[in-house]
Structures are given as structure tokens and as C-alpha cells.
Amino acid sequence: MHPLSIKDIRSSFINATRSEAAKLTPPGNFDSLDWDNLDFLGWRDEKMPLRGYLVVPTDQGPSGILLRAPESGARKNRAVLCELCRDVFSKEDVLLWVARRAGQSGRDGNTVGTLICADFICSANVRREPPASEIQPDPAAVVARQVGELRERTDRFHSRVLKR
Numbered sequence: 748m749h750p751l752s753i754k755d756i757r758s759s760f761i762n763a764t765r766s767e768a769a770k771l772t773p774p775g776n777f778d779s780l781d782w783d784n785l786d787f788l789g790w791r792d793e794k795m796p797l798r799g800y801l802v803v804p805t806d807q808g809p810s811g812i813l814l815r816a817p818e819s820g821a822r823k824n825r826a827v828l829c830e831l832c833r834d835v836f837s838k839e840d841v842l843l844w845v846a847r848r849a850g851q852s853g854r855d856g857n858t859v860g861t862l863i864c865a866d867f868i869c870s871a872n873v874r875r876e877p878p879a880s881e882i883q884p885d886p887a888a889v890v891a892r893q894v895g896e897l898r899e900r901t902d903r904f905h906s907r908v909l910k911r
């Protein structure tokens with residue numbers, strides 16, 4: 748995705764109040780992000796660990812989604828798959844992240860939930876090449892397909908948050 752500034756990010760949110768966007772803690776590794784290999788920017792708030800952010804590139808520019816992880820009982824082990832990358836090899840935790848819907852619907856209390864890698868490492872997961880095999884002779888093609896699928900699923904989640 749195109750590199751963003753912290754200011755771009757703060758002004759991109761579709762389901763956060765201005766004060767929520769102002770209070771967010773930028774990702775700790777912001778200055779060293781590998782934007783070329785990110786399909787979205789996702790991170791957990793270091794100071795508010797139950798809060799996460801997903802900034803999705805769209806034709807209209809970056810679109811940010813504020814997410815919350817439920818307080819307890821929400822920590823999923825790898826028995827469940829991240830709905831975005833569907834990575835079956837990763838040992839990282841997956842959390843049920845909940846987004847308030849955009850606009851009036853969200854102000855009325857409507858939310859959308861989905862399982863996403865706890866630390867939003869999906870872009871790295873889908874770029875891990877599988878070993879070449881008879882069934883899968885071209886690892887690069889597999890990666891390209893996985894990247895495409897990750898983007899599609901992320902767009903779909905973004906649309907669900909936007910939908911009135």
C-alpha cells in the first residue's frame with residue numbers, strides 16, 4: 748500500500764469519533780514499516796491493548812476501522828482461522844475483533860465482528876511461500892493468489908462495516 752502519515756491515519760477512520768482517533772497510539776514500528784508488502788495497516792494499541800486498528804487502502808484513499816477485542820474469553824487459539832489471511836500454519840493468536848458500524852448504524856450500537864490475527868500479521872502470513880511440490884509447483888503463484896484473497900476478504904470486511 749502507499750505509505751501514510753500519522754495524520755492521514757488519524758483522519759481516515761469511518762467508525763471512530765474524532766477523540767478516539769486523536770487518542771490512538773501509532774504502531775511502534777511505524778518508521779520502519781515495509782509498506783510495499785502490506786495489504787493493509789493493522790496494529791494493536793500499545794497503551795490500550797483491547798483496541799486495534801485496521802487501515803484499508805481503497806480507491807477513495809485510506810479507510811480506517813477502529814476495532815475492539817472483547818474483555819475476556821475472546822482469546823482464540825489456532826483452532827480458529829483468521830478470517831482475513833486464513834493462514835493454517837501460523838502459531839499466532841487470533842482474536843474476535845469487533846467494529847462499530849460506520850455512521851448512524853454504529854451510533855445506534857450496531858457492530859460487526861470478525862476473527863483476525865491478534866497482531867494483524869496477515870500480510871506477512873500470505874507472503875510465506877509454501878514448499879514447491881507436485882501439486883504446488885509454483886510457490887510464487889500461490890503467494891500471489893493468497894495476497895489477492897487477503898485483499899478481497901479485507902475489502903469485504905470493510906464493506907460490512909460501511910454498510911448501513
Ligand SMILES: [Zn+2]
Nearest residue numbers: 829832864869
Ligand atoms: Zn490473519
